Amino acid sequence: MDDDSGSDIQVSLAQAAAHLSAAKPFKTFFEQGDAITVELYAPVGTDKQQPHERDELYVIASGHGTFSRGGEIVTFGPGDLLYVPAHVPHRFETFSDEFKTWVIFYGPKRTRPVT
Template sequence: MVPSDWMFSLESALATLPEGPDGRFAYPIRHGSMRVGVYAPLGIDEQAPHEQDELYIIASGTGTFTKNGERRPFKPGDAIFVEAHALHRFEDFSDDFATWVIFWGPKGGE
């Protein structure tokens, strides 16, 4: 079955985000084990490791991404792979930071 909402622009996905500093995350597209979300934290990224593999595609903003202790700068258009259970977070990001995030596959990663 094809989801009824199968295409989103960044602007329409950001409009689905809850107000306030907490919960700046929404999944506008889901199918099977795959979830496509938009993530736009305010000020600080307090996420914990996830049970599935994930892929971030930076939509706007700049900053630094830390994974398992290694830090790298990011900018719009960059893709970042994070394996299941890896420690990671966005740091020192600009106020306009937003990213697509795609989760898929079994718990524990592929």
């Protein structure tokens, strides 16, 4: 956690959410080189994210909605785990006002596959 306490052993959802705003809907709370990065993400209105260079996991902390990955669409709710490989288009298509998700990027950045 990057706060004044210097502790990275625990961050609560409430503590993490206090750092978010409509202008900045995500914040990084833990990072260890290319091994892992953990963020909290809470988009407002529209999810505008683009594909990423690393594999990622979403752990839904609160809220519900629909998520698209490539050509698939799934519904999600609290406690669900969603996986997205690097460079695959994805977004939260619909989501409730209280929606928040932990985002875990892991592994090295990967170059886009040649098609």
